[in-house]
Amino acid sequence: xxxSGKSSVLSALASAAVLLGTVVGAAPADAxxxxxxxxxxxxNGRVSVIVTDPATGKxxxxxxxxxxxxxxxxxxxxxxxxxxxxxxxxxxxxSWQFNPNGRVAALAVSNGxxxxxxxxxxxxxxxxxxxxxxDLTSASVQSWNPRASGGTVRALTVNGGWGxxxxxxxxxGGAPISxxxxxxxxxxxxxxxxxxxxxxxxxSLIAPPTGGKVYAGGDFTTxxxxxxxxxxxxxxxxxPATLTSGFTAGATNQGSKPPAFSLYLDGSYxxxxxxxxxxxxxxxxxxxxxxxxxxxxxxxxxxxxVISGTVYCGGHFGGLASFAxxxxxxxxxxxxxxxxxxPFAPRINTPLGVWALNHDSTRLYxxxxxxKINRQIQxxxxxxx
Numbered sequence: 001x002x003x004s005g006k007s008s009v010l011s012a013l014a015s016a017a018v019l020l021g022t023v024v025g026a027a028p029a030d031a032x033x034x035x036x037x038x039x040x041x042x043x044n045g046r047v048s049v050i051v052t053d054p055a056t057g058k059x060x061x062x063x064x065x066x067x068x069x070x071x072x073x074x075x076x077x078x079x080x081x082x083x084x085x086x087x088x089x090x091x092x093x094x095s096w097q098f099n100p101n102g103r104v105a106a107l108a109v110s111n112g113x114x115x116x117x118x119x120x121x122x123x124x125x126x127x128x129x130x131x132x133x134x135d136l137t138s139a140s141v142q143s144w145n146p147r148a149s150g151g152t153v154r155a156l157t158v159n160g161g162w163g164x165x166x167x168x169x170x171x172x173g174g175a176p177i178s179x180x181x182x183x184x185x186x187x188x189x190x191x192x193x194x195x196x197x198x199x200x201x202x203x204s205l206i207a208p209p210t211g212g213k214v215y216a217g218g219d220f221t222t223x224x225x226x227x228x229x230x231x232x233x234x235x236x237x238x239x240p241a242t243l244t245s246g247f248t249a250g251a252t253n254q255g256s257k258p259p260a261f262s263l264y265l266d267g268s269y270x271x272x273x274x275x276x277x278x279x280x281x282x283x284x285x286x287x288x289x290x291x292x293x294x295x296x297x298x299x300x301x302x303x304x305x306v307i308s309g310t311v312y313c314g315g316h317f318g319g320l321a322s323f324a325x326x327x328x329x330x331x332x333x334x335x336x337x338x339x340x341x342x343p344f345a346p347r348i349n350t351p352l353g354v355w356a357l358n359h360d361s362t363r364l365y366x367x368x369x370x371x372k373i374n375r376q377i378q379x380x381x382x383x384x385x
Contacts, residue, residue: 037346039071040090042379043083047367050358050381051107051114053136057360059085060114061367061381062104068092073371073379082116082123087363087383098124098134098141103152106167110158110185112136117153117165131165131183146173146183146190157214159207160237161185164214166202180205180216180223193239198223204263208286212237213244215286217260217272231257232272234289250291253280262357266306269336273301273313281313281323281334293339295324295332303357305364309336310344312364314354330354331366346384347374 045065052059062082067075070091077094081104084096102119109115114134116123123132124141130153133144146163150170157164162182165172172181173190179198182191198220207214216223216233223229224243232249236242251257258276265271270286273279279301282294299316306312311334318329326332326341330353333344348354349372356367364384371379 036385037373037376037378038090038383038385039376039378040381040383041071041076041085041092042069042073042381043067043079043092044069044073044075045380046355046369047380048103048105048355049107050356050365050367051109052358052360052365053109053114054360055112056136057087058136059087059358059360059365060107060109061085061356061365062107062116062118063355063367063380064103065380068094069379071377073377081118081120085381087360090383096139100124100132102130105152105154106156108156108158108163109136113142115156115158115163115185117148117156117167119152130167130169131188133188144186144188146188148172150178154201154203155205155216155218157205157207158185159209159214160211162191162237164205164207166205166216166218168201179218179220191239194237194241196223196233196235196241197225198229198233201259203259203261206263206265207237208265215263215265215270217263217274219259231260231274232263232270232284232289247287247289249284249289252282252284252291252294253277254294254296261301262303264304264306264311266336269306271304271306271311271336273304273315275300279315279317281311281332283311283336283339295334295339295341297324297328297332298322299353302355302368305357305359306336307359307364310334310342311336312357312359314357314366314368316352316354318348318351318353330368330370348372 043065048063080099084093100120100123104118106117126141130148133142148169151168153167155166163185200219202218204217223233228248234244234247253276262273270284283292297317301315303314330348333342352369354368366382
């Protein structure tokens with residue numbers, strides 16, 4: 001997804017640093033190496049997914065929580081598993097409540113609608129089986145009701161009039177479709193002709209703005225019976241589904257292809273957060289799948305995103321030499337072109353740390369299990385400017 005130019009992002013970072021009294025050191029032209037964490041509201045439980053709405057600037061977070069809290073951790077409202085955040089005010093909207101009765105694990109924004117996936121069976125007082133759509137203008141649950149069964153929806157992306165759905169489910173829209181399928185973004189009808197058949201869970205989905213294909217990451221070792229689609233696959237959106245010609249994902253962690261938990265597409269770069277023996281943050285050529293670089297860590301990499309040439313990698317790693325030989329605590333920054341680790345090094349607490357990353361043009365949003373950043377209270381959700 002495109003962002004404003006490098007100069008505008010660096011200018012915004014520098015301006016924010018001046019306002020907050022932070023010294024910005026010399027840095028490579030393509031890397032924002034110093035950022036400041038804001039004191040904002042949070043949640044009382046894990047934030048697993050974050051999505052931004054470019055049309056309104058609002059931020060939506062999902063996870064497993066029962067309330068939103070102020071900056072000191074005091075409960076402000078009983079908002080459950082899904083919340084709307086205003087980055088200007090630094091607060092959650094306590095009146096925006098849909099309170100799904102189960103974990104929210106996947107979110108996507110498209111054409112004024114918020115698509116929601118997870119474990120829930122009710123949302124906004126309506127019966128919905130793990131998938132729902134909210135009209136953001138009227139703040140109402142829509143009739144869209146594809147129904148996933150047998151497991152969790154863990155990934156969502158919307159492109160070309162289709163909603164692509166990934167997870168560990170075994171049924172979609174009443175059809176025996178496991179792990180990955182697509183439904184009409186307007187009617188919710190399942191496309192029984194597009195069935196890629198991964199042999200295991202799908203954890204992440206992303207589609208290029210131009211359409212034509214969708215990238216999937218997960219625990220699978222084959223898609224459409226083809227072993228080339230191991231952990232990361234590029235699948236054509238044609239019916240029936242076929243693998244994209246010429247794409248075979250390379251190794252992402254010390255020569256291996258472990259499960260891919262998070263994918264982010266930035267032009268010709270397909271960035272992945274993966275598991276394995278310690279986990280890694282890696283970049284592939286989006287056209288061929290060739291490995292460009294891989295930075296090994298001592299814990300699984302759960303989330304990745306890219307801001308103007310800098311890759312942010314979040315996960316469970318921490319301690320001395322924990323990320324590509326550098327001391328990092330659950331969050332690191334990497335040069336997108338070279339894979340070189342950047343000076344950005346906040347200290348995020350708790351063993352599991354970061355589960356979700358996203359951004360707008362001037363802010364990095366972080367979600368997870370943490371309760372402190374740089375030894376300051378920050379409950380499960382954070383904003384770096």
